[in-house]
Amino acid sequence: MNKTLVIINGTYPYQRSEDYLANEVNYIQGFNKIIIFPMFIYGHKKKSDIKDYPVPKNIHFFNSQQSYHKNILFCIYFILCHTFFYDEFWNILKQREHLYQRIKKFIRTSFKSINAYRDIKRELIKNCKNEKIYLYSYWMADTAVTLSLLKKYSKLPIIFTFTRCHRFDVYEYANPTKYISYRKLILSTVDKIYAISNDAKFHLEKSYPQLCKNKIQIQRLGTDEHGVIEVKKTNILRIVSCSWLRPVKRIPLIFEALDSLNIPIEWTHYGDGEEMGILQSKIKKNKNKKLKIK
Known part of the structure; x- marks a missing residue:
């Protein structure tokens, strides 16, 4: 059969x-x-x-x-x-x-x-x-x-x-x-x-x-293998997050943590959601010139 x-x-x-x-x-x-x-x-x-x-x-x-x-x-x-x-x-x-x-x-x-x-x-x-x-x-x-x-x-x-x-x-x-x-x-x-x-x-x-x-x-969730891309080493700490912006994910805490550091940081986030306005409001108040956000 x-x-x-x-x-x-x-x-x-x-x-x-x-x-x-x-x-x-x-x-x-x-x-x-x-x-x-x-x-x-x-x-x-x-x-x-x-x-x-x-x-x-x-x-x-x-x-x-x-x-x-x-x-x-x-x-x-x-x-x-x-x-x-x-x-x-x-x-x-x-x-x-x-x-x-x-x-x-x-x-x-x-x-x-x-x-x-x-x-x-x-x-x-x-x-x-x-x-x-x-x-x-x-x-x-x-x-x-x-x-x-x-x-x-x-x-x-x-x-x-x-x-x-x-x-x-x-x-x-x-x-x-x-x-x-x-x-x-x-x-x-x-x-x-x-x-x-x-x-x-x-x-x-x-x-x-x-x-x-x-x-x-x-049985965990997964995605396709895309390989590893090597980048030139610099003095910048690069952070990438990918998540739906909803309260349970607590993405604004990433910003608060990075905002408190005094080193060059570039944070890139992928993902939209109901907390986008909250996150953008926090970012607008960012006075840390060493923190760049995409």
Whole structure:
């Protein structure tokens, strides 16, 4: 039997996101077919809609033609027929904290995941019915809920399921409501969890020891090898940072540290984000003539 890998992700390759996945797909081997399903992309898409990424020829893409709003009756019917929804709802009610926000998030996740489940199942029945199916969720959140539903209810020949986990999909505190939907469903269903850091692995094993036992491995994110460029040695200390400018990254602290030094420094930063204004405001007040910033 042929082996098919189905990757359930967010928006790659139609929106500028998930750059590490764009790198990763170039190195996938051992499958006769690779299918990528961007869960949060809706409507008819053409190859010309892929603008920011070179796409390998051996990869197939498909996505939901309609959002869950237009398939709401199917979503409700699916919920009525299965217990996973009620189990999670009861867990939320027991915790009480951020109750309204958590219920709102939980319902939205449920409908999005069921909508994706419906479309992926249809596609696989149509084109991969007699193949060994491997499911890979790029995030351990909404996409992993869809993966879990497919494994539990689709009756497809699914051989193995696995998920990556990053940050917001690992740490409850990284979410405004301190809640991640269907955490126990995901952890109990997937065969393997690939964390990008030791801390993520430690957090999950400590928080859910029974559900995560012998399931987690470290698989770091990476980029292509571009080699080493030698530069002439000078008395200038050159610092390069590359990051999304958001509070958790704490990039303004780099400026504060460098601003306090009395040596020639050239700092180059790559990356935009919501803290760009804060960083630029700090830089405007820079009186250290030895610090040059790009």
